[in-house]
Amino acid sequence: MRFLLTISLVLWLTTAQAESIRILVQNSPLAGSQFYAMETFWSEIKLGDTLTLVRELDNKHDRNAIRVEWHGNKLGYVPRAQNRAVAAAMDAGDRLMARVSSLSDNKNPWQRLAFEVFVEL
Numbered sequence: 001m002r003f004l005l006t007i008s009l010v011l012w013l014t015t016a017q018a019e020s021i022r023i024l025v026q027n028s029p030l031a032g033s034q035f036y037a038m039e040t041f042w043s044e045i046k047l048g049d050t051l052t053l054v055r056e057l058d059n060k061h062d063r064n065a066i067r068v069e070w071h072g073n074k075l076g077y078v079p080r081a082q083n084r085a086v087a088a089a090m091d092a093g094d095r096l097m098a099r100v101s102s103l104s105d106n107k108n109p110w111q112r113l114a115f116e117v118f119v120e121l
Contacts, residue, residue: 022118025089026082027101030068033076034109042112045070051098051115053078055090066090068098068115075113086117095120 030038038045052069059065064087066078078086089096102114 021121022097023121024116025096025119026078026086026117027114028079028082028117029110030076030113030115031079031110033112036076037070037073038075038113041070041073041075045100045103045113047100047103049100051075051100053086053090053096053098053117055087064088070100078117089119 033039049070052072054067054069056062056065056067062077062080062083064080064083066083066086068075068077077083086096096117096119098115098117100113101116104111104113106112
């Protein structure tokens with residue numbers, strides 16, 4: 001599986017509150033969704049929905065663990081193979097945001113939901 005990691009290829013201007021610049025950092029599948037609440041909320045999750053990234057500094061399985069939540073519900077994690085840069089940015093205090101970038105009824109949990117991570121300037 002190939003994942004796209006981009007530092008400054010995409011600029012996205014948002015008109016919410018004040019104009020800000022968002023730079024696409026990463027597009028990833030959701031890891032571990034089969035173990036958490038995604039199935040419960042699957043019919044409610046929409047393309048473009050905002051996701052919350054929560055740094056888990058005390059995670060004993062992965063020191064760079066980042067939980068992905070939708071409306072306060074744990075859906076899964078940023079994949080371990082792609083979480084180092086995002087964890088470093090969060091630890092440095094960078095303003096990151098995430099949103100649902102694709103949804104699929106695929107039976108493979110790694111292909112059901114993908115999300116984009118942006119740094120906000």
